[in-house]
Amino acid sequence: MSAENLIAPGDTSTLRIGEVAKATGLTTRTLRYWEQLGLLSPDSHRESGERLYTSGAIERVGRIRELQDLLGFSLAEVKVVLDAEDDLDRVRSDYRANKTDPRRRRALLVDLIAANDTLLERLDDTVGRIQAFRDERAATGKRMRKTLRELDAEHSATSR
Amino acid sequence: MSAENLIAPGDTSTLRIGEVAKATGLTTRTLRYWEQLGLLSPDSHRESGERLYTSGAIERVGRIRELQDLLGFSLAEVKVVLDAEDDLDRVRSDYRANKTDPRRRRALLVDLIAANDTLLERLDDTVGRIQAFRDERAATGKRMRKTLRELDAEHSATSR
DNA sequence: TCCTACTTTTACGTTGACGTCAAAGACCGT
C-alpha cells in the first residue's frame, strides 16, 4: 500500500547499497550518512531493513557531489538546494494532477523562483570572482614568459 | 642586523596581532594557526616575543581567503600556491640583483610557469563547470516563470 | 606606578564529513 511496494521483489532495476556505492565511487558509509542528513533516501526497504535504490539515486549522488565539490557547499547547504528542487518537482506533478490549492501552489512557486534567483546571483558572483583571479594568473603567466625570454636572450648574447 | 630590526621600535606602520585580526575579521587564533602552517608569518618580533606585522599581512590574508573560500582550496593547497608566488617574487628580485646562478633561475622560472599553467587549467575547468551549472539553473528559472504565468492566466480565465 | 587590556604558549574541546571496526542477521549461488 505504501510506496515501499511499488517495486517488485526481484526487480533488476533496484540497487543494493553496495551497488550504488560501486556505481558512484562513494562508500556505503557515506550513503548512510547522507541519508541521515536527509540528502538521499532509498526508494524502498525490504522486510529485513535492507535499503533499495533506483538508478535515480546515482544521478542524485552526482548532483550532490556537484554542489559539494564544485561549488564548495556544505552538506547543509546542499540540502537546501536539493529540497528546493524536490519541492519544484512536487509542484510540477501537483500541477499536472491538479491536487493542491492554486493559492498555495502559486506561493510555493514564487518562493522557489526567488530561491533560484538567489542561487543564480551567488553563482554569477562566484564565476566573476574566479574569472578575475584567472585573469590575474594569466597576466602573471605572461610576465613570467617575458622574463624567461629576456633571460634566454641575455644568455644567447653573452654566449657568442 | 637581522630582518627583525628593519622596523623602528615605535613604528606606526607595524601591527599587533589583534589589529591584524580586527582588520581582517579573523581571530588571533587563526592567525597563529596559519603561521604554524607556514601561510603567514609576522614580519618581525619584539624582545618579548610579540608578533609584529606590516599592512602587507592584511593583503596576504585576503589572498589566502580568496584561495580558500572562493576556490575551495585546503590550507595545504593554498600554501602551494603562495609558496610559488613567493618563489616568483624571489626570482624577480634576484633577477634585478643578479644574484643567483642563471641556470637555477631559469629552471625555477620554468617550474613556476608550469605550476601557473596547471592552476590556470584548473581555474578554467572550474569556471566552465560552474557556468554549465549556472545555465542549468537559469533554464529552471525560465521554466518556473512560465509555469507561474500559466497559473496566473488560468486563474484570470476562471475568475471572470 | 598601577591597572586594564593585550599577547604568549600550552593544551584540550568542537564541528563536519566521513572511516573503521564489531556483532548480528540476511542474500544468494551451488
Place this chain on the structure above:
DNA sequence: ACGGTCTTTGACGTCAACGTAAAAGTAGGA
C-alpha cells in the same frame, strides 16, 4: 541447506580548521 558475501545498526576514531580556557608575562595610558 550451506557458506561466503553483503547489509544492518551502533559506536568509536580521524582529520582539518579552528574555538576556548588557563596561566603567565607585557604594553601603554591615567
